[in-house]
Amino acid sequence: MGGMDKTSTRSLLDRMLGVFADVHAGEGGTAVLLALNVFLILMAYYVLKTVREALVLGEGSPELKSYLSAAQVAVLAVAVPLYGRLVARFQRMRLINVVTLFFAACPVLFYVLATLHVRLGIIFFIWIGIFNLMIVAQFWSFANDIYTKDQGERLFAIVGFGASLGAVAGSRVANQLIAIGVYQMMLVGAAILVAQLIITNFVNRRVGGKAKSSASPVASGPPKTSGTNAFSLVLQTRYLLLMGLMLMLLNWVNTTGEYILGSIVKDTVTQTIASGKAAGLSEEQLIGDFYSTYFTYVNALGLLLQLFVVSRVVKYLGVSKAVLILPVISLVAYNILVFYPMLRAVMAAKVAENSTDYSVNNTVRNMLFLPCTYEEKFSAKQAIDSFFVRMGDVLSAVLVFVGTAVLTLSPRQFALVNAIIVVGWLMIAWQVGRQYGVRSEAARRPAPAA
Numbered sequence: 001m002g003g004m005d006k007t008s009t010r011s012l013l014d015r016m017l018g019v020f021a022d023v024h025a026g027e028g029g030t031a032v033l034l035a036l037n038v039f040l041i042l043m044a045y046y047v048l049k050t051v052r053e054a055l056v057l058g059e060g061s062p063e064l065k066s067y068l069s070a071a072q073v074a075v076l077a078v079a080v081p082l083y084g085r086l087v088a089r090f091q092r093m094r095l096i097n098v099v100t101l102f103f104a105a106c107p108v109l110f111y112v113l114a115t116l117h118v119r120l121g122i123i124f125f126i127w128i129g130i131f132n133l134m135i136v137a138q139f140w141s142f143a144n145d146i147y148t149k150d151q152g153e154r155l156f157a158i159v160g161f162g163a164s165l166g167a168v169a170g171s172r173v174a175n176q177l178i179a180i181g182v183y184q185m186m187l188v189g190a191a192i193l194v195a196q197l198i199i200t201n202f203v204n205r206r207v208g209g210k211a212k213s214s215a216s217p218v219a220s221g222p223p224k225t226s227g228t229n230a231f232s233l234v235l236q237t238r239y240l241l242l243m244g245l246m247l248m249l250l251n252w253v254n255t256t257g258e259y260i261l262g263s264i265v266k267d268t269v270t271q272t273i274a275s276g277k278a279a280g281l282s283e284e285q286l287i288g289d290f291y292s293t294y295f296t297y298v299n300a301l302g303l304l305l306q307l308f309v310v311s312r313v314v315k316y317l318g319v320s321k322a323v324l325i326l327p328v329i330s331l332v333a334y335n336i337l338v339f340y341p342m343l344r345a346v347m348a349a350k351v352a353e354n355s356t357d358y359s360v361n362n363t364v365r366n367m368l369f370l371p372c373t374y375e376e377k378f379s380a381k382q383a384i385d386s387f388f389v390r391m392g393d394v395l396s397a398v399l400v401f402v403g404t405a406v407l408t409l410s411p412r413q414f415a416l417v418n419a420i421i422v423v424g425w426l427m428i429a430w431q432v433g434r435q436y437g438v439r440s441e442a443a444r445r446p447a448p449a450a
Contacts, residue, residue, distance in 0.1 A: 020161070021311035022154045030146075031155045033203050035162030038139050040196035042163050045132050046170025048107065048189040051182050052128045068122065069393045072129040076387045079130055084230035084379040093204050095378065096142060097197065103131050104193040107186035114183040130386070135193075136163075137385035140366040141378045142200065146207050149370040149440060153319060157311035160363035164306045167358070168299045230383040233375065239435040240380050243368055244388040246323075246432050249425035251392025252399070253330055253418050254357065259400050260337065260411050260418070261350050265290055268343045294347060298354045305359035313360055319367050320433035326361040327426040329353055334422060337415035346411075368432065371439040 010018070013028035023031065086095055106127060110120055143159055144152060177185050234240040269286045272278050278286060313322050333349035369377050399417065403409035409417070 017158055020307050021157045022315065023158070024154075027151065027155060030203060030206055031158045033199055033206070034143055034159045035165075037162065037196050037199045037203065038136070038159060039162035039166035039169070040192050040199070041135055041139055042166025043170035043173060044189045044192035044196070045128075045136075046167060047174045047177060047185055047192065048128055048131070050174040050177075051185050051189070052125055068125050069129070069390065069397060071122075071126050073387065073390045073394055075126055075130055076133075076390055079134070080230045080383045080387055083134065083382050084228075084233075087230075087375060087379040092142070092145060092374075092378075093201065096138060096200060099138060100135065100193060100197045100200075103135055104190045104197070106131070107190040111183050111186045114186075129390070133386035133389060134382060137381050138378070139200075140385075141369070141381050142204075144366070144369045144372070144377045144381075145374065146203070147370070152367055152370040153314050154311065156363050156367055157306065157314065160310065160359065160366075161303070161306045163362065164299075164303050164358060168303065228375075230379045231387070233380045234383050237376070237380070239432070239439060240372075240376060240384065242428055242432045242435060243365075244384045246425065246428045247365070247384060248388045248392045248395070249421060249428065250326070250357075250361075251389050252395045253334075253392075253421050253425060254353065255393050255396035256399055256414060256418050256421075257330075257334070257350055257353060259396070260341075260414050261294075261346050263411050263414075264341065264343050264346050294351065297347075297351045298358070301351060301355035302358040305355060306363070310360050310363050314364065314367070319364055320437045322360065322364045323368070323429050323433045323436070324426065325364075326353070326356050327422055327429050329356055331419060331422045331426060334415045334419040338412055338419060341410075341412040341415060368436055371436065371442075 010023070010025045011028060013032065014023045014025055017023045017028045017031065021031075083099070086098065090098065110124060110127075114120060143156070147155065174185070177188060180188075228236070234244050265287060269283055269290075272286060273283060281289070313325070330353050333353055337346055337349055369381055372380070399414075403414055403417070
C-alpha cells in the first residue's frame, strides 16, 4: 500500500505471507494487523460467550436459549436502524469508536450489576448475541472500506485467518480464565475489546485514514449517505436483498443441521449405553467426548482451508463462483443423510459444512461488499449480517418445533427438508454471484467526463 505495487521490493513479511495469499509489496503489515484485530474480537466473544453459558444455564434452561433467539431478532429490529443513523452522522472512525466503546462498557456495567446480585442471564444472552453480530460485521465493514476490490479479494484470506484462529484460541483462553470467576471474565472481555479498538485506530492512521471507495466519506465532511433506513436500503437494492436471503437460508440450513446432528448423537449414545458398550461412561461424558472430537475436526480443517485454500479458490474461481461452494457441499451432504442417516455420515457432513462455512464461505461473503458504497458496507451490512442471520435461527426453531411436535419427523426427513431448502439457497447464491460480477464490472468502468 502507500503507493507501492507488486513490482516494488517486498519485505520479508510480504514474502512469508505470499505462501498463503498473493501479497504485494507493503501490504503484509496492514493485513497482519487486521488479522490480529479480528483475532481479538473473536477472543473477546468466546471469553464472554463462556460467561453467557454459565449465566443462562445457571438461571434458566436449555429451552430458554432457543426462545431468546426470537428476542434477539426483536432487539435487532430496533438496533440496526439506530446503527444506520450513526452511519449517516459519523465519520468512519468516530462511528467505530463510539459503537465499540459502548459494547466494551456494557460488560463493565454488567459486572457492577452482578456485584449488586442482579440476575443477568436473559439480558446478557440477548446482549452478547447482538454484540457478536454487530461488532464482527462492523470490523468487516472497516476492512471493506480500506481495501480496494482487488486488495480485498487477495488479502481477506489472511485477515479471515485471524478470525478462525481467534475462535480456537478464544475457547482455550476462556477455559483457562474460568478459574478467576465468571463475572471477572466480563472485565477481561471488555479489556480485549479496548485493545482491538486501539489496533483499529492504528490501522486507520497507517492507511492515512482514507477509504478506497469514492463513495466513502472523507475526514473533512459528513458522510454522503441517502439517509435511508437500513432495512429499506436492503429491501430496495436487489443485490443486498439477495445477500440477506442467502445468509438467512444458510443459517436456517446450518442450524437445522446442528439439530439433526444432536438428535442422532443423542440416539446413538442411548443405544451405546443400553448395549453395555459405554465403558462405564455416563451419557453426558459420551456426548461431551463426541462434541470435543467434532469441534476439533471442524476447527482444524477450517484453519487449514483458510490458510491454504481460500486465496486460491478466489484467485482461480473468482468470488462469483466461490459463493456457490458451500451450498453445493450442503446439498451433497444432506442428500447423503437422506439415504444414510448414521452418526459417521452426519458427522462427516457437518464437519465439511461447518469448516467450509467458517473459512471459504465466511471470507467470500465478506468480499461481496467490496463493490458496495460506504452506506451499504456499514448500514446495510449490519442488517444483513445480524437481522437476516438471526431470522435463519428463528426459521430453524420453527421448523424443529413443527417437525417434532406436529409432524414427528425423523432425522432422515429433516435432512430431506434441509436438502430442499438448500436448492433455494443455491439458486439465490448463483444470483448473488452474478450481481457481484455486474457490480464489479461497473466499478471498473471509467467515470464519465464532467
